[in-house]
Structure formats: structure tokens, C-alpha cells
Amino acid sequence: MKKPVSGSKAWPGFHGPNQGYVEELYEMFLQDPDSVDADIREYFEQNSNLQTNESEIRNGAEVAAGKPAGSPAKIAAALRYADYIRSYGHLSANIYPLQGSSKDPQLEDYEKWGLTDADLTDIPVDLVCPSAPSSIKNGKEAFQFLKKVYSDTIAYEFEQVNEMAEKEWLRQKVESGELIPNVDRERKISLYERLTEVENFEKYLHRTFVGQKRFSIEGLDSMVPLLDEVISGAVNNGVETINIGMAHRGRLNVLAHVLGKPYEMIFAEFQHAPNKELVPSEGSIGINFGWTGDVKYHLGLDRKIKSDTTANARLTLANNPSHLEFAGAVVEGFTRAAQDDRNEPGYAKYDPVKAMAILIHGDAAFPGQGIVAETLNLSRLHGYKTGGTIHVIANNTIGFTTESMDSRSTRYASDLAKGYEIPIIHVNADDPEACLMAARLAFEYRKTFGKDFLIDLIGYRRFGHNEMDEPMTTNPEMYVMVHKHPTVKKIYGNMLVEQGSMSEETRTQIEQRISNRLTEAYEKVPNKEKEVKNEPEIPEVVEMGIPQIETGVPIEVLRKINSDLLNWPEGFNVFNKLEKILQRRKDAFSESGKIDWGLAETLAFASIIKDGTPVRLTGQDSERGTFAQRNLVLHDSETGKQFSPLHVLPDAKASFSIHNSPLSEAAVVGFEYGYNVFAPETLVLWEAQYGDFANAAQVLFDQFVAAGRAKWGQKSGLVMLLPHGYEGQGPEHSSGRVERFLTLAAENNWTVANLSSAAQYFHILRRQAAILKQEAVRPLVLMTPKSLLRNPTVAADPQQLAEGSFKPIIEQPGLGGQPEKVERVVLCTGKVSIDIAEKIQPEEHGWLHVLRIEEIYPFPLELLKEMLGRYPNLKEIVWVQEEPKNMGAWTFVEPRINEAAPNGLEASYIGRRRRSSPAEGDPNIHKLEQARIVNDALTRTNGGGNENGRD
Helix, strand or coil, X not given: CCCCCCCCCCCCCCCHHHHHHHHHHHXXXXXXXXXXXXXXXXXXXXXXXXXXXXXXXXXXXXXXXXXXXXXXXXXXXXXXXXXXXXXXXXXXXXXXXCCCCCCCHXXXXXXXXXXXXXXXXXXXXXXXXXXXXXXXXXXXXXXXXXXXXXXXXXXXXXXXXXXXXXXXXXXXXXXXXXXXCCCCHHHHHHHHHHHHHXXXXXXXXXXXXXXXXXXXXXXXXXXXXXXXXXXXXXXXXXXXXXXXXXXXXXXXXHHHHCCCCCHHHHHHHHHCCCHHHHCCCCCCEECCCCCCCCCHHHCCEEEEECCXXXXXXXXXXXXXXXXXXXXXXXXXHHHHHHHEECCCCCCCEECHHHEEEEEEEECXXXXXXXXXXXXXXXXXXXXXXXXXXXXXXXXXXXXXXXXXXXXXXXXXXXXXXXXXXCCEEEEECCCHHHHHHHHHHHHHHHHHXXXXXXXXXXXXCCXXXXXXXXXXXXXXXXXXXXXXXXXXXXXXXXXXXXXXXXXXXXXXXXXXXXXXXXXXXXXXXXXXXXXXXXXXXXXXXXXXXXXXXXXXXXXXHHHHHHHHCCCCCCCCCECHHHHHHHHHHHHHHXXXXXXXXXXXXXXXXXXXXXXXXXXXXXXXXXXXXXXCCCCCCEEECCCCCEECHHHCCCCXXXXXXXXXXXXXXXXXXXXXXXXXXXXXXXXXXXXXXXXXXXXXXXXXXXXXXXXXXXXXXXXXXXXXXXXXXXXXXXXXXXXXXXXXXXXXXXXXXXXEEECCCHHHHHHHHHHHHXXXXXXXXXXXXXXXXXXXXXXXXXXXXXXXXXXXXCCCEEECCCCCCCHHHCCEEEEECCHHXXXXXXXXXXXXXXXXXXXXXXXXXXXXXXXXXXXXCCCCCCCEEEEEEEEECCCXXXXXXXXXXXXXXXXXXXXXXXXXXXXXXCCCCCHHHHHHHHHHHHHHHCCCCCXXXXXXXXX
């Protein structure tokens, strides 16, 4: 008898999970027959002619049907049938509460595989299901067991997992029965009580606050015990921080029962009573309020929880806007920030055990919103991985009014996850014990492999999208079924009573106890409506703005840092062209030396980590820099080994993490914003490849970065670096869309700057690092240069970095020395300032002065007013910009300039006309326009103005 060879004709049809196992057993049998179980040994002894030819099995079931029991063809058919059950059992699973299961003939009828009862009974259990419980006695029982496991109220999709070790682990867990929770009588009653809390809370809100939106959980009530199980498993295994992201559906219930937000606080929000008075005095619950606030089903919460292994684990539900899925990326950033140790030089030290993310998705949103795919793509990337996220699809099988057939092109809402090799469980939300099983597998997989896992919790939605909608108008067939369908509390309670696990008396007592708790909480709510004010009060510390901060670094410290940055490891081979460029920096501190933009940035980062502030910088090409200006990660030209001088900087007291990001704006901006919110002591910078590309993250800017503090009290010091400047590269490589950020600018919510000096960049970075731990902290939107990165006009003298601080306005050197001669003041910002500077002849332009507005928001109104007041014979003020008139800063600055202008003067405009596209596509036309703008700025008009930029 020959040993069968894997993949050969010797084992016809032996593929999938059984092939390797059968071959291993056969090898053991050949070497020592007594080494295998008796039934396996007997089978091999009786079937010594396992060799067969390809034609014998070509016709599959037809061939098998004509063969005797125990023949190779029968075995092959049986094992193919077992594989089919594992792969497609979900097609027959009872996972839809409203519809029941639809049976797959291939799964239900084994005769279609050419098999009989006798064939199945004859096959050893270990060939079919090696992990089967000992109670399974023969092959037929093994097949019945597999069908039960894979097509009950819980179903599995693991075929997309390519790592065989993971796949075998999953199968062993599922088929061994290890996951079946030990739900004894006490736990059954506790689970029923939890479901009663969930349902009765919703019903109480429905009765008490008639017609108010709450986006109830009803139909997915089992989500709460499912989350309980995941969180319990996490904290009992040493996870210190759990961050949850979810949209509206079921959020109030999760806040109440998972996060522990007191009922009375939620009731107060419905009744418009002052819920701030109801925050528990012990401070175990942290709720942040912004001055404008947000609706109750958007708010988040922090809570400390205890476990067997963790004294004070942190549980956070992130704030969420109505843009359903965007909080997922933010929560991933929260989680990575909690996992990173930033207290030592080098990359922040990553420990995935410290924290875990749970993301709860809508079934319409998960396949429908691109941010989901972007965020899933982060899961295994070096700079963004979080050790495995547990995803839950809160599957109502409907969107607002749109049913599944119109909202996705896939069978399941979860199918997107298959592309990322994420294991998927589909579970019937009407079976709470199956939900506990799903939760257990999800956490154990995450713990073992550090990868994402998805639970598709399939239920329904008892009411409309919100409680004011009538779903019968748009989804009558579905809601006829919903109205007839009992709640999970009733289904599970009836089952327990029938089993004898719970008495009717206990059921009644639970009902009464929870009803009393709700009533008592409502009675604590102040019997008054919150006093309505004319407008929100902005905190004084926010209105005051950023204080003046001296940010210079002693010249000797800078000189030493510069020298240390060029100390590379012995034997490290820097690419020769790059080495020559970097070595020029040695001369930056010589008598005539200059510091360009890239070096100023590196010196700023180095001085910041020396001060003990961690730095994290990411973007699509941030290690090198899109324009080859940064080169903070060097690559050995012979070995490819990487090295960053900032990781070995002497006396550094904090980490410096720099990562190239995936080709994503939305998910990465969300991640970095979340990282910064959760680690507020860290200077976090995100860099767009080109400023225009930030368009793709507009939701994050609108809903989180610009408004997060006003809505939720969520402070951020995130820095956004947006390359900007008109250089003839076409519409998508010119404008960072500064006008969009200025439209969102109010209440000192962020700083918007467009700089023209490397020294200014150095100081504004250091200023941002200095305010991170202050109440004055705010994000920084920075228009950064492209062609100016190496322009000597922008480069700084070393002394400019050693002294002073950031200046909101800087004056053109060589002009304005004789104030009485100045008749025109040109105001501008960013790159066009340098275009103008390079054309100025001081001896010819004594009648002119140029002021560069470096900080556009908050607008330096008082400083500009003082500067313009110096010129007694001023006749005109012009604003010059590269961008079209309806873009750039003009619309924002015009009224502010006019307010600052003396003698009733009003600003006029020089720039491009209004356009629908940001820039010309033809570089020659661009040059003509740019030259015209600069010429107009420097041409005397005798006070008549020069209103270019017509419609």
C-alpha cells in the first residue's frame, strides 16, 4: 500500500480542511498502525486500495453513487460534503428573525452527493470532524453535528481567511463546542434580566417622551449582552482601555446599560432639564459638554470599570455626528494612542494588549460608505494597526426606508470584510445565548491573532428610522411581519419558563424591579425646563486666543542638534545624491548659512522631543516628503535598512513616530484626530500629499476638527499640513482650499496660517507644541509651500530661530522705512508674498509697503489696524492673492481689512477672476496670469485702486 501524496490522484477529492488531516493519519498508520484510533486503523486496513484513477471520480456524486460503502469515491464525496457544510452552511442557517431559514438543497440532501445513510455511518468520526465532542459516535452523527453547528441561529464564514493556522483554529473552536457558553440557570435569569432592562428602558422612553427621536435598539436588544460579553472578556484579560464607536441606532441603550450613564441623566436630556446637575459626585462617569452642544444620541461618555485583572479599565463611547461611519476611524486613533508608549526616544512603543476598539456599524452604512473600507485597510498597517477591532453590524435589514435589495450588491451586509480576510459570524439577534457565543469567539480570535473580527447581528427595527416615522408607508410587507413578531425578551422568557429555568413569579419580580428603577430615576429629574439663553456662552479661555509664547531655542542647542542629525550609524550607506544634499546642512550655522524649510522643520521636531513632547507625523509620503524636502527616514542604499536621526537624538525625552500612510485622506485624518484627542500631550501632524487632496476628508474637518470642541468639549491640537501654491501644475495641485477652512473658522476654533518664512514655520510648530496641555489648545491648519521649500528668500538666518516667536504679520524687508511716503499697502499671504518680494526694487517702490498676513485666522485685526495707522498719506489698500476671487482668503479678509483701514479706505482686490476650477491647466497661461498679478500689485495707480478679478 503506497503513501498518498498531497494533491495527487491518490486521494481523490481529499481537499479543504480534511485532506492534510487524513494524510497525516495515514502516514502515522503506515509507520505504526497502533498509533491511530481503532476505528481509523480498521478503516485503513479494510481500504488498502486507496489508489484510484482520475476518471473514477470525474463525475463526483454520480461516480460515488455507484460505488460500495467505504470506497475512495465515497470517502471523497463525503469529505466534499463536509467541506460544503463548513463553507455554505450559512445559506441554510436560521439567522433571520423575521424570515426563518431558506434551506439549501445541496446542504440538506446528502443523496445529491451520491451518499446514503449507510455511507455516512460507515465513515469514522475523526475523518469528518476531528474536533467533534465525544458524544458523537459515528459518521452520520458527525454530519448531523456539522449541519447543526454551521446552519443554526449562528453561522460562519471563514473561507476568506487565507492563513491556514487561523482557519484551523476557528474550525476547532467552532466544532469542538468550546464556545458554547456555560449558561446555567443563574446566568439564564441574569441574561433575561438584562434583556428586560434593554426593552423596558426603550418602552419607558416611548411612553414618557412621546414623539421624540431616540433611534431605539428594539429588534437588536441582544446587542447589549453581546457587548457585555466582549467587554468582560477584554478587561478580564488585561485590556486597560476599550473604545466604542457607533452611530444612532441603540446608542441611548448602550449609554445606559453598557457605559452606565444614569437613567436620570438621559431623562433630563429628553425633558430639557439641566443634566449637568446630575453627574455622579464620585466622578466615575465623564461627560463633556461643548458650549453649543449636540443632540443626545450623538453624545459620548467615559467610564471607569473594574475587573478581575484591571483595577480601573477605561471604557469610552466616542462622540458621533450624523455622518454615521466616520467615527470609526477616530476610535481607531483613540485606540492606537492608548496602546502607544511615547515616553522614550524612537518610535512610540506599541502594545496591542493595552487597548481594544469595538465598532458598531449599520447594515446599510457598512457596505455603503467608503470610509468603512478605508478604515478596514488601516487594520494591519504598521503605523495604524490596533491589534484587532471587533466589528458588530447592527443589522436591521433596512436603512432609512431602503431595503437591502436596493442598498447593496452583495448577499450580506458584511461581505466587504471578506476582502480584508476578516472572519464573519452571522447571528440571529433573537437567540441571546448564540450572541454570547459569537462574542466569545470574536474576543478570543482577537486575543490570539491580533486581527479584526466581525459579528453580523441580524435582527429587525421595530419602529421607523426614528420614532416619528411610519414605516408602513414604505415597507408594508416587512412591518406586517415586525408587528406580529414577539420581542426577544418575550421569546427568551417563554423559553426559560418552558425549560423550568425560570418561574413566572421570578419573571414578574424582574419586570417590577426594573420598572420601579425607571420610575425612581425619572422622579430625580428636576421638574423644570432648562433656562433657554439667547446664545451659547463661549469659554473665556477660548475667546482670549493663544497667548504670546517665546519659542526661540538657544543657538548653541540648535547647532548641536544640527550636528547630531548628521551622525549616521557606522556602515550605514545613504544614497549618494541624498547624502550630498543632507551634508550641505552642516553649513547652515556658518556665518552666511541659511536654514531652509525642511531643516527648520527638523530642528523644530528635534527641539520639541528634547522638551519632552512626543511627535507623530503621518501622510502619504511623509517620511521623505512629497517634494523630497524632509528625508527623516533614511534607507541604506545597499541593504534597504531604515534609520531616522530623530530616533537617536541625544537627550530626547519623548518619541518621534513618522509613518507613510495609505492612499486615504478621510480615514487617516480621522485616525490622527482621534489619536490627538486621546493623547493630548502629543504633537500630531497629518500631511496631505497635495493640499487639494484634503477635499476627501471634508467630513472630518466639518464635523470633528472644526466643531468637536463646541459640540462635545473635545479638545484637539491636530496640525494639518496642506501643500499650497500656484505653480502651473493644474487645478488639483495648486490650492489647499484655504477658503473652506476659513468658512469654518469661528469662536477661535482653530488657527489657519499661510506662511512665507522657514523661521515662522519653526516658531508656529513650537508654539503649537507649547499649547497642547493648555486650555488654549486648538487645531492648526497650515498651508505649506512646494516650490518655496528650497527658495533662498524663504530660508531663515539661524538667529531667527534662536530668538522671538511666531508673528501673525511680517513686513517686507527694505520697505516702509519712510512712512510718510507710503501710499499703497499690499496685503498678501503665502507664496505670492515671495513672488512679489522677488520683483520689488526698494529704490523704486518707496511709495509701497507689503504686509504678509501669516495668520489669517484668528485675523490679527488690532495689529493690522496699528500697522496701517503708521502711514499718514495712505491712499489705497490692496489684497493680492493667487487664487480665484471666489476662492482663497479674499472673501474672508475683505470685511476685516476694511474694519482695520484708516480714513474710510476700503480694500481692493488683485488676483484671478472668479472661477469654477481652482487653477489653469496650461502652464504658459498660468505664468502670464501670475506675472500680471505681481505686476498689478507693484504698479502705481494714483489712488484709483486696481480692482482686478472681475466675474
